Amino acid sequence: MNPAWQARHGLPLAQYQTEFDTLVRQGFRLLDVNGYSINGADHYATVWEQSPGPPWEAHHGLTSDEHTRLFQTLPAQGFRPVSVSGYDRSGRPRFASLWQKTPGPAFEARHGMTADQYQAAIDDCTARGFRPVDLSCYSDGGQVRFAAVWDQSPVPAWAARHGMTTAEYQAEFTRLAAQGYVLLRVTGYEVSGSTRYAAIWVKGRVVTWQARHGLSSTEYQSAFNDLLRRGYRLTKINGHTAGGRTSYAGIWHKPYLSDDDETFIRQTVTTFMSGHGIPGASVALADSGRLVFARGYGVVDPATGAPVTTGHVFRIASVSKPITAVAVFRLIEQGRLRLNDRVFGANGILGTTYATPPYSTNIDQITVQNLLEHTSGWAGSQDPMFRHLDLSQHQLIDWMLGRDTTGAFNAPLSHTPGTTIEYLNFGYCLLGRVIERITGLPYEAAVRRLVLEPCGIIDMHVAGDTLADRRGNEVVYTPQGTPGPYGIRVSRMDAHGGWLASPTDLLRFLTRVDGFPEKPDILSAGSLTTMYTPTTARTPSGDPSGYAKGWATNAAGNHWHDGDLPGTASILVRTSGHQGWAVVVNSRDDTRLDTMRKDLDDVMWSVVQHITDWPAHDLF
Structure with a gap:
């Protein structure tokens, strides 16, 4: 008080x-x-x-x-x-x-x-x-x-x-x-x-x-x-x-924070929520390594009216990718993995476990770095993670590497690995399997040991698929289109979009990989520099992308990732000014998705441009 x-x-x-x-x-x-x-x-x-x-x-x-x-x-x-x-x-x-x-x-x-x-x-x-x-x-x-x-x-x-x-x-x-x-x-x-x-x-x-x-x-x-x-x-x-x-x-x-500050934040967040039909949101902000603000807004579920608190967890969608990327770099620092390690083929980490060789052209040239940077060679239009929902992860990878009944490859590469960037969830699905192969542990357990525990995080989990799978402190996702939030295979998306988290825990993670001195990082300065260095590959239209290894970047020195699935959206931002924030919501405006993504990014930028001094307490 x-x-x-x-x-x-x-x-x-x-x-x-x-x-x-x-x-x-x-x-x-x-x-x-x-x-x-x-x-x-x-x-x-x-x-x-x-x-x-x-x-x-x-x-x-x-x-x-x-x-x-x-x-x-x-x-x-x-x-x-x-x-x-x-x-x-x-x-x-x-x-x-x-x-x-x-x-x-x-x-x-x-x-x-x-x-x-x-x-x-x-x-x-x-x-x-x-x-x-x-x-x-x-x-x-x-x-x-x-x-x-x-x-x-x-x-x-x-x-x-x-x-x-x-x-x-x-x-x-x-x-x-x-x-x-x-x-x-x-x-x-x-x-x-x-x-x-x-x-x-x-x-x-x-x-x-x-x-x-x-x-x-x-x-x-x-x-x-x-x-x-x-x-x-x-x-x-x-x-x-x-x-x-x-x-x-x-x-x-x-x-x-002053009453005026609190009012400004509340009005900024709730205006975004009402503009996109979102029942509930949770927000947290860190300044110089300290958690200085965390609030819940709206309701967990419109049917019950229970208010969102800072302890509720949400599906964070593609904000899962930075977590997977950090796990990969932890293994690299332990000497168990290298960026240029091949993923498939006789000398690859996953070898010939999936499908039946020979694979299509250049499959055996895909490296760990290619998967991190979305430069594996598969086109975004080939991404299978929201299709073939009856297939397990293993079966899905089999399908991507395998052939159809005519003997033609189901998903031959569209580009030479390392030359072209096309955002691909499937690449991070493969990284999850790489982590499992190197550690001998299920993906979730491996990431918990490599990343979450060193960051002091105990309440992040890979999500379930159905409403019955919902955790006790997890919000309910409100659909605004089809498929609905409980008609997709979120658990199958573990390494690219499957995690549940609160904004506070996302900032516990962020402040330990931000490269700033206030809290000790769990990766070396060299690893962080490599992780945040954008790929040299170009988009299909020939433009630079700014995507690094699990993170989007820009010339201002900011790093971030956003994500959304039916029923949820999220964003995690680290600024060059030693601030970071996370926002998660329990619905997605499917009819105006691009507008919603931009507005979600604008929410906290509006706040930090309005409030220039934050309390020096630490809520972590």
Whole structure:
């Protein structure tokens, strides 16, 4: 759930106390407090969340001595400081602080430090394994003072800076952000009537964030509203006055999609569904190796009205081909198979198991690479996978290699292998048999061992043919033409179009073969490069195709595959921008199939062009 939250700024002391009491009664807990002075009077800015959590205490308006006594009493009760804010009241320092009763690493806190003393404290604490986690700058009798908290929590790297002009802070902000640092704390303060900044950055935190500084109250409110619409939540706020001007700096995180984001995705998906008569759909999106979005829309079956969830599985049709291709490359990496291995004939992997030799011309020249690239030499019009439904896989291959009653070959090659690309499901059916021959396992079991288990996938299966074969968490497929979804041999299509999967599991697979560093790939970089390199063969009309080995590709560096069968359609996309998505649906618009395929491809492209920042959580 997305817990309710509140943020306030510019609150005078009495109003702050009233707001504090009201929000506490409503079940909110304080997440950040910042005290600052406007015309010598206390003002406060706060962030609240309505959620359960450890016991907490907040204090404000404390003198330096009172502040010191808190650190002498609260830690002994199990409390640790979350936020410490020093500020000026008519030339004398005051403090506000937030504490939580929660276990954690050892910490130290100091206040009243000059700039030199603060730098010395950083050096001393760093040498003893502590890092700064909170920071505040304030005035004491016109002199700048620092308050800071350190703890021993590990991070890959951190940086702390102080005394920066606005321009210096912006330059350091830009430089560190480009290196993967996240702003943890920022505080503005006055030196000789001008603003200076002190800040802490940490590296290694996975978070989608934004920060602003130097904002007037009106500018801050405008930035707050804009970021709120985009799903960001304020996590830290700092107000300070310099040269008679009060300005604000804030840090925002995006833990969830905004309501507007969710609405846009829902409307985009459901518009596609209604335009093509689709009862149910499931969508998932990954960003930088993290699953950031997964939703079901519509119904499993119009007869029952049960809603689609992210746990439902769908027939994924030809999105099965990339899975088969990866299994082949796993065997290649194990030294059990080569791309140029022949498939048929005396020296072929499948030998003369099927039909009766001699085979037609060049059959014995077909290689594993030809099957992966759809360059076996058979024409697409010869594809038998949706015909001869009474034949088993073995019988179907026998027929393709065999002769009719007159002695003529049933399916002689139309092209020399490797020269012409024509999309052929049958080629991947043969790859399934190659995998079985090499591993000694049924295709499904072999792929589970070679691909699915290393990707952490446990709920993908080869589909059954009939409604009675439907799995417990499988959707029902709604026909929009003939043949219907339960009148085809899906189980016979195992290696080219037979798998069942959820979009989430498809992305578990995709993020382990995408060539990006966020998650370790199950194939080497060299294998991935080979797999994603388009064939040099041309289409029958002489055009390049862009098809690689189990994947379609383009010059932008995107890889994908789509697929459809009566009653279902799917698409799996990996972009050069480190994103990936999967969409599956439980019907197919047979009367407008080309339009539906284009619209299915457009669905998530529309979404990612509209939503440019995604939460940094990982739903895997």
